[in-house]
Amino acid sequence: ERVMTQSPATLSASPGERATLSCRASQSVNTNFAWYQQKPGQAPRLLIYGASTRATGIPARFSGSGAGTEFTLTISSLQSEDFAVYYCQQYNNWPLTFGGGTKVEIK
């Protein structure tokens, strides 16, 4: 099983700041990798797939990068609606696995 490790667990930032979230895979997942956003009381939403392709309707301030075992989600300028929990997911191998999440909170 590919273990996905996200860091930091919590990121405190102010609106307008840049946020950088990381995810590391225990073994290479190539670019078979996605990011999701989840707000309290809501279902997750797909943000990025293929490590760097934004899903339909996702604003350009969200960008993804990486390949192999190291991945990054960057939010260029945090908006109020971006404060949420972010999960990474690998789909290179069965079983599919998610990271433990990074909570982005208002500083």
Add this chain to the structure above:
Amino acid sequence: QVQLVESGGGEVQPGGSLRLSCAASGFTFTSYAMHWVRQAPGKGLEWVAFIQSDGTVRHYGDSMEGRFTISRDNSQNTLYLHMSGLLSEDTAMYYCAKDLGVAWLMLDHWGQGVMVTVSS
């Protein structure tokens, strides 16, 4: 627009069984793979199961193998998850999710979830 509506959750005793359903609409159900994902209270996401668009290929998370069965009725646009031998650690919100494609394995639409509580 895509809609996924889960039902069938509730409270069940340890060792019991439950069947979850997910009614799909707003897309061509027969063209897409489907998934179940769960989230224990206050915890992260855990992938549960996958079924290919025609139902011929299925995969499960390690802790669900042998206890959970994913199935689908393409004539009724409905996804199912039959759970047996339930344990307290199966207590979670269960989400039905649509695959981005035939088996692309990213989840582009999610239902609002249904709660399953395993307790004596």
